[in-house]
Amino acid sequence: MQKNIFILLGSNLGDRKTLLQRARRAIDNNCGKIVGMSQLYETAPWGFESEHWFINQVIQLETDLSPEHLLEKLLAIEALLGRIRTETQYSSRNIDIDLLYYNTQIIDNETLNIPHPRLHLRRFTLLPLTEIAPHFIHPLLQKSQLELLNELVDNSVVRRLGYAAN
DSSP states (O other): OEEEEEEEEEEOSSSHHHHHHHHHHHHHHHTOEEEEEOOEEEEOOSSSOOSSOEEEEEEEEEESSOHHHHHHHHHHHHHHTTOOOOSOSSOOOSOEEEEEEETTOOEESSSOEESOTTGGGOHHHHHHHHHHOTTOBOTTTOOBHHHHHHHOOOOOOEEEEEOOOO
16 A cells, blocks of 8 residues: 555636545545545646636545556546646646655656656645645655745745635
């Protein structure tokens, strides 16, 4: 059972909290067991303009799935919750599920990049990640999440909303 798997959930359209709750349930039912969960954070869109702010959360998963199989299941959950992927990388969406880390594995191919290539640049990712795994070491950068957060130049607005209801 692999247990240092970290996933970022995000939503900026529709009933954002309910969509995150549905994503957590689907992940827990289909991918493994959620063993850690950050608070919810409301964040300004990153990389594009939108009047709709995101709610983000990082979860920690314990699973027997390979990284590739886990990604397949996460993409299926996005589709189940109404996500329609477009050519545009950054846009408003009802659900976004990003695989940040799979233990200390490094994978870089056409379908999967682990660790997530931009996680160390984003306050909306590092704040919730640092909350639940401050000392987890980034396998490429060889820095803890806390060190990455302290070195961060992204000054985006990120507001803590508190814990989610199950």
